Amino acid sequence: MNDTDPAFASIEEIGKLFRKRKLSPVEITKLMLARIERLNPKLNAYLTVTTELALAQPKKQNRNFSLLAAARGIVIAARSTASPSR
Numbered sequence: 001m002n003d004t005d006p007a008f009a010s011i012e013e014i015g016k017l018f019r020k021r022k023l024s025p026v027e028i029t030k031l032m033l034a035r036i037e038r039l040n041p042k043l044n045a046y047l048t049v050t051t052e053l054a055l056a057q058p059k060k061q062n063r064n065f066s067l068l069a070a071a072r073g074i075v076i077a078a079r080s081t082a083s084p085s086r
Helices: 011-019 025-043 051-063 067-072
Strands: none
Touching: 025 051
């Protein structure tokens, strides 16, 4: 894992950090949202970023932290590869 940028860490590495409580779902979500905010103007990779929803979900998981909750806290991004209808 790149120690300075968890964006390049594997899911397994992030899961280990969650279990060791060196990183929380809220922290990784905030890091990823900051990365999106910084890079998206140039990359235009995200049409919609749901910041409030993205932060609400891991906050709920942090209240009941467990291994299963840790797995749920791993941040992913989904993208559509389908062309829009014309």
